[in-house]
Amino acid sequence: MTEGCPETATGDTVLPVEVDYDYGRVPSALFSPAGGPAARGAGLDRWAPLLPPLAAPGLGEGGTPLVELEAGVYVKDESRNPTWSHKDRLNRCTTSAAVGVGAPGIVVASSGNHGASAAAYAARAGLPCVVFTGPDLPPAVDAFLGAYGAVVLPVPWEARWPLMRQVVDRVGLHPVSNLTPTHTGHAFGPEGYKTIAYEIFLDIGVPGAVFVPTGYGELLYGVWKGFTELRRLGLTDRLPRMVACESAAAAPLAKAVREGLPAAHVAVEPTDAYAIVAAVSGYRGVVAVRDSGGEVVTLDDGQLRAARDELARAGLWAELSAAAGLAGLRAVGGGAEGPVVCVSTSSGFKDRSVGTLTTERVAGDWESVSRRLRAAGLHG
Amino acid sequence: MTEGCPETATGDTVLPVEVDYDYGRVPSALFSPAGGPAARGAGLDRWAPLLPPLAAPGLGEGGTPLVELEAGVYVKDESRNPTWSHKDRLNRCTTSAAVGVGAPGIVVASSGNHGASAAAYAARAGLPCVVFTGPDLPPAVDAFLGAYGAVVLPVPWEARWPLMRQVVDRVGLHPVSNLTPTHTGHAFGPEGYKTIAYEIFLDIGVPGAVFVPTGYGELLYGVWKGFTELRRLGLTDRLPRMVACESAAAAPLAKAVREGLPAAHVAVEPTDAYAIVAAVSGYRGVVAVRDSGGEVVTLDDGQLRAARDELARAGLWAELSAAAGLAGLRAVGGGAEGPVVCVSTSSGFKDRSVGTLTTERVAGDWESVSRRLRAAGLHG
Structure with missing residues (x-):
């Protein structure tokens, strides 16, 4: 079932497959604060009773820290995952599906984090991995994908x-x-992402709102699903507002919500936020925004850069697209409904601009150095 | 006390300052497996009773996973830290010292992980940071250091x-x-590193040996000190053998141990393992190797590359220098004395070779693609 629901599909709209559980059988100790002896660094296995069978071995994914940026504003830093993005939560689950069905390998279309993460989990499981990328592969991403032994195929878009x-x-x-x-994606993808909600819940309870960088909306929906499960399990009666943070250069979820569609197509304008650019949305995003009483925020590159710089000046260097959560918060405000969480999906190393040298050399004498220090306001 | 011990220094050898604690006052619950409600993602604060005052705010450093590479062989993946290297443990503590003495900022000489980590912690604490780098700053490292707002000064070596x-x-x-x-470094540096030993202990107990990528030996000593403290606290009567894994291009600790010196100077040969190259060692490294019954292994770039590739093919993309721990294990063997841990210090993104594109584009037709798949053994 990797192509959406076969029963509800119409010619141009396909709806995703949803994974359900026997929630009555979830061990009551699963959400105790300490989480049992295997909690720290145990990866998604910690949450196995609420996940598809984890047939592929893990890499200690998840368990990422929630960093307090200011009073009531937290950053869920997903760059602490095995391949330094949130995608590792998805790929642990999807690679497990591949192992479960006895597939001879996995294949993914991606120009970045998703492909590298798939390559890593395939390598860990001993499976080959084919990654179709766009034609203009940045050297750092090429090294990243290639390191895990994936067959990297840069083809026309x-x-x-x-x-x-x-x-x-x-x-x-x-x-x-x-x-x-x-977009339907893999049914197990949001299952991996929902563990972010579990972790936030253990750290600070249910926040008032969660701001999520949004491409296809899988992450947005996964986090939402996790909170709904916590309510279903009787652990809380609150749910957060889900705020989808899209790039203004391509905002199909904004269009779908505005026009009351299950999914929408849009043209893609130029942007540096390549990791959240999507020409098409999926029904999951609509569900998360609608059912949570949330909203969609669209952000231009200037807003994303401001949020990226704000994060870096607090010690967290995020990819431009990863700063969309904080950019969304700064655009619409928040906090009246309780603490807010901005998900930061990935590390600053993944940006295309990283290959450009900007700092000038300095001669080795004190006068040259102190001139630069004075220019930075550091030395009388 | 940032310049070693003023009493024992001779003209050309300076000994480090050691931090001591009142171990009788350490709460007995500190090492309980669950670690209390604030354990996961809480950063070094979890270990505050055994650390210098943490006056600078944290970024959720530490708590990194121990990934089982094969039966009895574990990788402590330090690339999961806030700036994706072990240096964050050190800089949380050293920046706290700067805050504690009311310094107007911090300064560091580094061409990579140490500088970026210092810049991040200084930013988080609201302090300026000056980083002296070598003259040939790779663009990715320039972006990394600059992101946090540090004053980056590339000067002659x-x-x-x-x-x-x-x-x-x-x-x-x-x-x-x-x-x-x-080398004496900052007295609080090894204090941050020793938390690695605490985490390993909670995960698997005391291993038979720990293989540590070694430049100046601060990490090696810090991990060793952590285990000695566990014994001092009565939590174990075992200690691991500490194996220092140096680059053959510059192995001052090997020389110091061989010649019975507290520290040694060596000439530096060319190598790609820039992060562990040191022309001088310090007394801490000698202590860790001698007191643990350990040894020093020197590794050429070929051995480091083989270990880096082995890690990547298991899903962990490490910096070349970071693979020295596994390379050391492969060089000398181990495991007879119980499980072994190889510390992997940093992510593959930090390597200088990352800027080189190697994968060729493919045309968009099936024939071209299936040729590449066949070459990879994937399609009849």
Whole structure:
């Protein structure tokens, strides 16, 4: 079931498959604050009773810190994962599906974090991994994907999904990214992401709102689902507002919510926020925003850069797209309803601008150095 | 006391300052497996009773996972820290010293992880940070250091320490890297590192041996000190063998141990393992190796690359220098004395080779793609 729900699909809209559990059988001690002896660094295995079978071995994903940026504003720093992004939570679960069905390998279309994470989990499971990227692969991303031994195939943009489909059909590899006309993705993806909600709950309880960088809306929905499960388990009666933070250069979820559609297509304008650019949304995003009483915020690159710089000046260097959560908070405000959490998805090393040297050398004498110190306001 | 012990220093050898505690006052629950409600993601604050005053705010450092590479062989993945290296444990403590003495800022000489980590913790504490780097700053490291707002000063190599001394004396910034002829570093550095031993102990108890990438030996000593404290607190009667893993291009600790010296100087040969290259060692390294019945292993770049590739093929992309721990294990063997831990200090993004694109583009047709798949053994 990697292509959405076969029963509800119409010609141009496909709805995602939802994973359900027997919640009555979840051990009551699962959410005790200490979490049992295996909690710290145990990865998603800590949450196994509420996840699909974790057939693929883990890398200690999840368990990321919640850093207090200012009173009542927290950053969930997902750059502390095995491949330094939130995608590791998804790929632990999707690679487990591949192992579970006995697939000879996995395939993914991605130009960044998703591909590298899939490559890492495939490597850990001893499976081959094929990554279709766009044609202009930055050298750092090439090194990142290649390190794990993935077969990296930089192809023209428009060819990525047709080729992925052929690799699935002809080679039998298990797809861990989307294959459908509107986004459905892998059913196990949001299952991995929902553990973010569990962790936030253990750290500070249920916040008033969660601001989430949003491309296809899988992360947004996963975090939302996690909180709804906590309510279903009787652990809380509160739920947070989910605020989807999209790039203004491509905001299909904003369009879908505005027009009352399950999913929408949009044109993509230029932006440096490559990791959250999506030309199409999926129904999961609509559900999270609608059912939580949330909203969609669209952010231009200037707002994203301001939020990225704000995070860095607090000691957290995030990728531009990863700063969308904080940028969303700064755009619409928040906090009246209790503490807020901004999810920061990935590290600053992943940005394309990282390859440009900007600092000038200094001669080795004290006069040259003290001139630079004075320019920085540091020395009389 | 940032320049070693003033009483025992001779003309060319300076001994480090050691931090001692009133161990009788350590709460007995500190090492309970669950660690209390604030354990997960709480950063070094979790261990405050055994650390110097943590006057500078944290970023959720430490609490990194121990990933089982094979039966009895564990990797302590320090790339999960706030700036993706072990240095964050040190800088939380050294920046706290700067805050504690009311310094107007901090200064560090580093071309990589140490400088970026210092910059992040200074930013978090609201202090300026000056980083002296070598003249050939890779663009990614420039972006990394600059993101946190540090004053980055690329100067000729030989000028770094004299200039740092002047910044300390004339501007009053607090030094968080070494200032002495043999390495002493900051007294609080190993205090941060020793928390690695505490975490390993909670996860698997006391291992038979710990393999540590070794430059100046601060990390090696810190981990050793942590285990000795566990014994002193009556929590164990075992101690691990400490194996220092140096680059063969510069192995001052190997020389010091071989010749019975407290510290040694060596010439530096060319190597890609820039993060563990040290022309001088310090007494701490000798103590850790001698008192633990350990040894020093020297590794050439080929051995380091093989270990780096082995880690990546298990899903952990480490910096070349960071793979020295596993390379050391592969060089000398281990495991007869119980499980072994290889510390992996930092992420693959930090390597200089990351800027080189190696993967060729593929045309968008199936034939071109399937040729590449066949070359990778993936498709008949």
